Amino acid sequence: MLKFIDNYLLKNITTLSIGGPAKKFAAVKTQEELVQAIQYAKENNLDYLIIGGGSNLLIADEGVNALVIKNEIVGISASGESKPTPEVPVKVKVKSGTPLQALVDYAISHQLAGLQKLAGIPGTVGGAIYGNAGAYGQAISDHLITVTTLNPNNLTIQQFNNPECRFGYRDSIFKKTHHFILEVEFQLTAGDTIELKKEAEQTLAARLIKYPKGIKCPGSFFKNLIASDLPAEILARIPAGKIVYGKIPAGTLLEIVGAKDQSVDGIEIAPYHANLFLNTGTGTAKAFYTLAKEYAKKVKEKFGVILEPEVQLINLPPLL
Ligand SMILES: Cc1cc2nc3c(=O)[nH]c(=O)nc-3n(C[C@H](O)[C@H](O)[C@H](O)COP(=O)(O)OP(=O)(O)OC[C@H]3O[C@@H](n4cnc5c(N)ncnc54)[C@H](O)[C@@H]3O)c2cc1C
The missing domain is CATH 3.30.465.10 (Uridine Diphospho-n-acetylenolpyruvylglucosamine Reductase; domain 3)
Incomplete structure (x- = not known):
């Protein structure tokens, strides 16, 4: 019998160790259990969200008013x-x-x-x-x-x-x-x-x-930019030699606007990589979002490009 848990703290299942409660939570081990979970959400007028390893997520501190389904169907x-x-x-x-x-x-x-x-x-x-x-x-x-x-x-x-x-x-x-x-x-x-x-x-x-062992992060936060997608006047502002495999690393632009080693309330941008936002232990989604938005804005002002998060924002508005 599938177990539904109330107010399950999602920070327990994200690699960033951030995320408020899910109204309901269920871990499914079979396709039948997945169907049961979806039917339960429908019967109870709940939205649903599937989560795997939680390694690419920034979930609001307020959590989500939904059934979160953790996928444990393996083989x-x-x-x-x-x-x-x-x-x-x-x-x-x-x-x-x-x-x-x-x-x-x-x-x-x-x-x-x-x-x-x-x-x-x-x-x-x-x-x-x-x-x-x-x-x-x-x-x-x-x-x-x-x-x-x-x-x-x-x-x-x-x-x-x-x-x-x-x-x-x-x-x-x-x-x-x-x-x-x-x-x-x-x-x-x-x-x-x-x-x-x-x-x-x-x-x-x-x-x-x-990514040293034990690091609390969601991987690289912003997507790199595909050089061929950018207009020539923007490309002209990117320092020479910064295009790698046809992409401009978001970290390069973030570094230029001074993101490395900056921090807000327990969220730190790595001193060695400007696209790596870390939870030092006491970080919140609010602090993460504030810091990411600040530097996305700076990149937009300097280079005229909008950095898009690679990480999925859950119950948070778009950054820019
Ligand atoms: C230390 C570290 C290093 C990383 N390095 C890389 C890297 O080198 N390259 C890279 O690409 N990524 C990297 N990532 C990001 C992340 O690991 C990948 O994006 C990973 O594939 C996400 O898988 P997940 O199961 O954790 O997804 P989750 O974070 O649980 O979910 C991500 C999204 O996928 C959806 N989803 C998950 N499972 C399903 C499903 N079965 N059906 C439909 N939707 C689903 C979720 O709803 C959510 O929107 C890194 C992350 C960390 C923490």
Whole structure:
């Protein structure tokens, strides 16, 4: 029997350790429980919000007047028993509540390439699909074939192939449809476990410098800017050499307007990275929002560009 908890403090399940109470909360372990939770919300006239690992969220201190559903539906399976070969790729199906790291580990140990650079990204596979998570030139969408969703409006199951998911930089169609991502299928080719392990370890070592153990943050706060989207007069104001892989790091612009090492009431911008906002322990969503808004405004004034949060703001107004 699914348990519904009143006034559950969401700071307990966000990597930022910030977030007020959810009016109702339920952790679901099966698709049937997910359907039960949605039906409960509908019967009780409640909005609903699905949360995976809570690693990309800034939730208001007031919390949310909704049923928050924590996705704990896990599992990984692969087609065929034999070892992968360069000629025969392997199809891997993964349930959306599976930690992304578990999928990366699975792929590496089964000699499957294409996910190893996602090592160390916190959260679930569902959350990674929602925002097309990626790092070091690899994205979760690279080797994806289909996403299976539950449409919460009519409780039907739908399938999206890769182009239908409309993946972009930290973007997917699921930010618009608000379907619940249930399962994802990848097609992965053969790799060498030792080499894949080495790549993952190098990635993890590089990540540890930016994100030391125990850090309370939601990852990078603002999206980087795609250079080709910007008009020439704005590009002319960006210092030469700051365009990396066709993107202008938000951190570069934030650094220029003096964001590094600034703080407000327990929220600090890292002294070594201007796009990394941290909770030092006593931070609130209000302080985080104030600091982020202040520096987004400064970037807009200096460069004429609007930085968009990569992190999902829950029960908070748009920054600018
Ligand atoms: C230390 C640190 C480092 C990070 N590094 C990176 C990085 O290198 N690259 C990167 O891309 N991100 C990075 N992130 C951000 C974050 O880890 C990713 O965005 C992650 O994929 C979010 O997954 P999640 O399960 O935690 O999602 P959550 O934070 O729980 O949710 C994020 C959004 O996804 C939606 N969602 C979650 N699950 C589902 C589902 N099953 N169906 C529909 N919608 C769903 C939620 O409603 C919410 O709107 C980092 C975060 C931290 C804390």
